Amino acid sequence: MLSNSSLALPLEKGGKAAEHYVGRFAPSPTGPLHFGSLITAVASYCDARAHQGQWVVRIEDTDIPRIFPGSEEHILRCIDAFQFEPDTEIIFQKDRLEIYEQVIAHLHAQGLVYACQCTRKMLGSNHIYQGTCRNLGLPLQDQAIRIKVDAQNICFTDRLQGTHYSNLQQDLGDFVLKRRDGIINYQLAVVVDDYLQGMTHVVRGADLLDNTERQIWLGQVLGYPRLEYMHLPLAMNDQGQKLSKQNMAQALDLSQAAPLLQQALQALHQPAVDLDTPRIMLQQAIAQWDIQHIPHGTALPQIYQ
Structure with a gap:
């Protein structure tokens, strides 16, 4: 097994000890937020608040060429x-590239990463x-950087999806x-920032489920605490496709925040809330929050535009 060697980066302001729930909403600005994004935001917010925990927002924008104009705003x-x-x-995250480079340098010094000159054409299917x-032993400059993995099973139990391993x-x-183009991969940035922000729980869409074992492995190599996932x-x-920017999902109409919030809670099969200001509706939703109701x-078994 590859040796673990903790990178002693300090927790950032607001980070809490592991016994305190810290959750997050971490969208990528590759397009405007849509209804699927709202479901994730609502679930992560209510779950954190129902546990008397913290909730933070992080914009995951390391893939700078894919940032859609105006989407961060x-x-x-x-x-x-x-x-x-x-x-x-x-x-x-685009303001934190030096931190990720520091982590790569640490991993390289430990012999845990290496430069890769393989192109997609070379790798084929x-x-x-x-x-x-x-x-x-290729130089790191102008090459992709890969992390070494072992032949061990990585297992975790998702709070909704059950046990997974790879x-x-x-x-x-x-x-x-x-x-190779210098863009920091999502897998690295999310693991480092979850640690630095003191994250304990991750609530996100099931389209990211197959990333989890990789992120657990990287956190394990860096000596970070393991997180809880939902x-x-x-x-x-x-058309049976997930709502996404690629599938031209409709941007959230911010003039309809209250009814959209009500719809998001319905999609999560949570108890009904009264139509009011979003703040009051969220307070009611938090008081009634129960993940046992989430499909x-x-x-989701219903269709949303």
Whole structure:
């Protein structure tokens, strides 16, 4: 097994000890927020508050070329319109690239990452990386950076989806932390920031479920505490596709914040709340919050536009 070596980065302001619930909403600004995004925001907020915990917002924008113009501002307007109340200052990952580079340098010094010159054309259709560059000792500059994985099973029990496990070496192979074009991969940034912000619980969409074993592995290698996960079923359009920016999901109409909030709670099968200001509705939803009512599986049984 690869040796674990903790990177002693300090928790940031607002980070709490592990016994205190800290959750987050972490959208990517590749387009305006849609109804599926709202479901995630509502669930993460209510779950944190129902546990008397903290809720923070993080904008996951390391993939700078894919940032959709105006989408970061739209996210901030949504937080205000739905009257969510983050407990810490909202952070933007594109402002934290030096931190991620520090982590890569630490992992490289421990012999846990390596440069990879393989292109998509070279890899072909095989999604399991065969370790072609693992022992070549290539310089890190202008190459993708991969982390080494072991042949051990990574197991976790999701609060909604049950037990999942993966043998990363057999199922995936060494995975990328930094792309050849210099873009920091989602897997690295999310693990580092969850640790630095003192995160204890992750509530997010089921489309990210298959990332979890990779993130657990990376956190384990870095010596970070393991998190609790809850992956929500996804809202679907009338073609049976998940609501997403790629599928042209409709942007949230902020003038309809209260009825949209009511619909999001209905989608999560939570007890009804009275139509009021979003703040009052959220208070009622938190008092009634029960994840046992949330549908299991990876898709919601009803269709939402």
